[in-house]
């Protein structure tokens with residue numbers, strides 16, 4: 001599904017993440033690591049959000065050679081999403097609909113699953129931290145992505161929403177979507193049947209079980 005080759009990302013701060021070779025087959029993949037180890041750095045690079053040295057091939061499409069085709073296959077939900085505060089969730093969805101095809105019934109279904117209610121027409125400045133997280137999660141499931149990257153998806157949201165999100169991930173997996181997920185939750189290792197577990201420590205790949 002995804003192959004990472006000769007990856008290197010260096011920040012001005014001096015932090016460096018190096019991965020010579022890493023492959024993920026179909027399924028749900030857990031990415032583990034302590035705070036600051038480099039998980040979000042890797043996920044943002046896979047999502048095509050920031051530059052890096054090397055390449056990533058998703059379903060046969062190279063991020064470097066075909067960046068637009070690659071980006072159409074992958075959606076990403078940040079650990080702590082940030083959006084322009086003057087916009088509403090509905091306006092963000094409208095904005096995305098101009099580049100990603102999806103049906104309005106998908107939006108209604110995701111709003112119901114995530115318990116979004118009437119808030120979607122309100123400006124983001126008025127959202128609670130949980131509603132902000134739900135906004136990022138809803139956008140990550142829009143369209144027909146082949147890979148959804150979820151950085152700490154279960155933090156900030158209430159227990160009912162956690163349960164619904166877990167079911168949604170399993171449903172989408174059965175529809176042929178793949179997931180890369182991080183979590184610091186203690187019992188997260190038991191949440192899903194993972195196709196692989198990868199550990200990152202201080203910018204280096206330590207473990208990769210398939």
Ligand SMILES: Nc1ncnc2c1ncn2[C@@H]1O[C@H](COP(=O)(O)OP(=O)(O)OP(=O)(O)O)[C@@H](O)[C@H]1O
Pocket residue numbers: 011012013015033034035036037038039040041042079
């Ligand atoms: N935009 C940036 N500019 C400079 N340094 C950065 C930037 N983003 C992250 N870093 C640094 O890179 C390192 C790895 O950060 P990263 O966010 O990838 O860690 P993480 O494993 O996701 O951590 P956490 O579990 O706390 O979310 C940290 O030392 C961080 O300070």
